[in-house]
Amino acid sequence: MTVPAVELVNVIKHFGDVVAVNDVNLKIEDGEFFSLLGPSGCGKTTTLRMIAGLETLTSGEILLRGKAIGQTPAFKRPVNTVFQNYALFPHLTVERNVAFGLEMHKIPKEEIKKRVAEALDMVLMGDLSRRRPNQLSGGQQQRIALARALVNRPEVLLLDEPLGALDLKLRKAMQLELKQLQEQVGITFIYVTHDQEEALTMSDRIAVMDEGKILQIGAPQEIYEHPNTRFVADFIGETNFLEGTVSDINGEAIDVSLDDHTIVKAHSDLSVQKGQKVGVVIRPEKINLASSGMVEGKVLEIIYIGTDTRYVVQLKDNTSITVREQNLNSTQANKYKRGDKVGLNWDPANAQVLKK
Amino acid sequence: MAIEPRTRRERITLGVLLSPGLFWLIFFFALPFLLIFIYSFLDRGKFGGLVWEFQFDNYIRFADQLYIRIFIRSIIIAAITTVICLLIGYPMAYWMALQPSRTRNTLLLVIMLPFWTNFVIRTYAWRMILARQGQINQLLIALNIITKENAPTYLNTNGAVILGLIYIWLVAMILACYASITGLDRSLLEAAQDLFANPVRTFFRVTLPLTLPGIISGSILVFVPSFGAFVTPDMLGGGKADMIGNLISQQFGEASDWPFGSAISTILMVVMLFGTLLYFRGLRREKVQS
């Protein structure tokens, strides 16, 4: 096995009494686009800042290509950051901003000039080199911040919600561009975001964090299709959650009995026992509406949202289930009315059993 | 964010940064401060020297009607100054805040210019204007309101001192009010009007309470220096409207009674520190509430 680009071993960070990062273990492979995803205050930014060296570790160790750097000050780490608000130096021109890191390394002037020009061209900002940061738009500042970090050819690039301050359209465009850029330069990216869609779009792998802990690490598809906790399921996209007890086990196919004794079919790669209390997670788009089905309820709400229609169905035990049906033809949305009795069906492989 | 100096190097850096300032403030502020406090308990010698005998006589002496009257006069003069500054300054600040933002900076600069000029000069100007043969009387004579013969002098009165203090500190009040009025969220005023408050009610129920911090800091900025004023009562009061500052000065001049002067200074400083402390406490509460 190759040495991971970055490895976090039992990393803990306290701020006074507050535990910001609680025993995080993480291996990030070379050349990977890795995202730390979670709600604000989950410890993702603190984790990133500890890798950058801007925050000290309370305990644990961080390894960069197998070398311990936990006690190394930020300015000695071959790691660069794109900050949330870009943190461009307002008193320096774009050119001098990008040259800053190279100047600190006492690289010959000629080479600095060449590399700065290259970096600016790479982010399509070559003709703005003489401007000052406050003369640039948010998107342009973002590109300069990127160039300023990448010009140093860091072993790892850290990005702290770099697109957070941009408007939606620009953000979407930059997502694609960032991903392409990462493939082009081949540098390991560690990307902090609270936007699940952004993480799913760009990442090779995602770590979902909450309350200072990593809940799940995996490829976007794995995280979405097989969330391992209710939190992850909820945080990544819309989801339905049913509670019940295991009534029958047949390999990976599990029958779960809800409180009103309705039996729902689900799937689990975890070992569960009969009688065990479990939850069943199922995505709205994986459910089919029919006149009758595995579970029955009545339509409580119909929300038309263009590409598809969302039905909120109330079950007998009052839990609400959201179903999304694609509007394949223009009258699809009129199929059911409020108050209609409907049945819900799904492929058991799409219903994931979670331990409680 | 402040950080804890952890390494030896950081501790040395902190020491180097702080020590010149601390040295200066301790030697040329804290020690003299302490000295005054100690002196205030000593006795004055026959020929103006010091007698190292610990006693409270200086403070007891201050309770004399003569001194208490000066103390109370200082408070009243400072209070009247503050109220008038507020009454003139708040509408002025409001007016400035209503002007288009382009002209506002110019207006601000024009307001501040007199503030940046020497206050001895500004006080002198009033001394010239308020004199018996000064420009005010010239104007009144020209308007046939008074005659040259019965022209009064306005100098050496409480009114002259108050006028001089207003002239010097009005700008501070305007700036403090202006800062809080421009910081006001316009949408709140619109919300108040949307909720059927007429302009007068909007002003008293929304604008005034929200700009209260500015009013308070402006009042402190005017009251504190007015209370401890020395030059203005000296130049415009001419011994007839002495304030506590003049009383202190006399003890270190003609009266040559340093212990008593020290005691009065101590009283003055305690009043000031107490007032400012109350102000900061109030500010903090304001912050907690919002």
Place this chain on the structure above:
Amino acid sequence: MTDQIPSKTHQTQLRLDYLAKGYASFINRLKQLFFNGYAGLVYLFLYAPIILLVVYSFNESRFPTYWTGFTLQWYRVLFDDHLVGAALKNTLIVATSSTIISTIIGTMIAIGVERYRFRTKPVVDGLLIMPIIIPDIAMAIMLLVFFKLIKMNLGLYTIIIAHVAFNISFVAIIVRARMATLGTAMEEAASDLYANEWQTFWRVTFPLLIPGILGGALFAFTLSLDDFVITNFTSGPGSTTLPVRIVGMTRRNITPEINALSTLMLISAMTLVPLSLWLQRRAKMS
């Protein structure tokens, strides 16, 4: 459609509306006029004494009271006045040296207090704020008493020491405010880009602090020029400054020479202050 041909009552209504609107805008105009007039009066109150002061510096009579005719003789008297010349020199020496010393010391202590957390910080904070709160006169006499006790001769040195003692606080407050608005983001970015503490300070922190430091220095300089009370008590024979000199002159006899001196001081303040504010803004822009 009836809507297109307004009925008689509708027309009257329209006219009434128009009148009401006109009345409201008239009242608004009036209000605005009143308000503008008020502001004009306030400006007049602030400027009239200064203008009169300047006008009467050209008065022929030896009193700055009744206007008798135009002359420049008081400016000649002023330029021949050795005491004023000496006072000007002293003022500039005191203001310049106390500004330089207090700007350096005040900036250092501001950085230390704003950057680091330490146990005695509340004490240092208190020590920094006290010279601002305490009235001039109290500070003046405590320094007088102190200098007498340590048997220091009153003169330019004692004035400079006293001015530095109150200016440190003002410089520190202004620089701290600038530091607080800057935050730590820029310094973190610098250290992320391989700058050590020293490089971070000189390449990033210091250049960004310059507007604050300039502002503090300007404020210190003005305070120093302006001070009468503390200077009066800490100066000795031969170390008189301009404000002290002016008060001294008003005690003896008032002549237009004081007006002439005041006029020159006004002119220098009114050109220097806007100029330095402009320079400061330029520094902040870049």
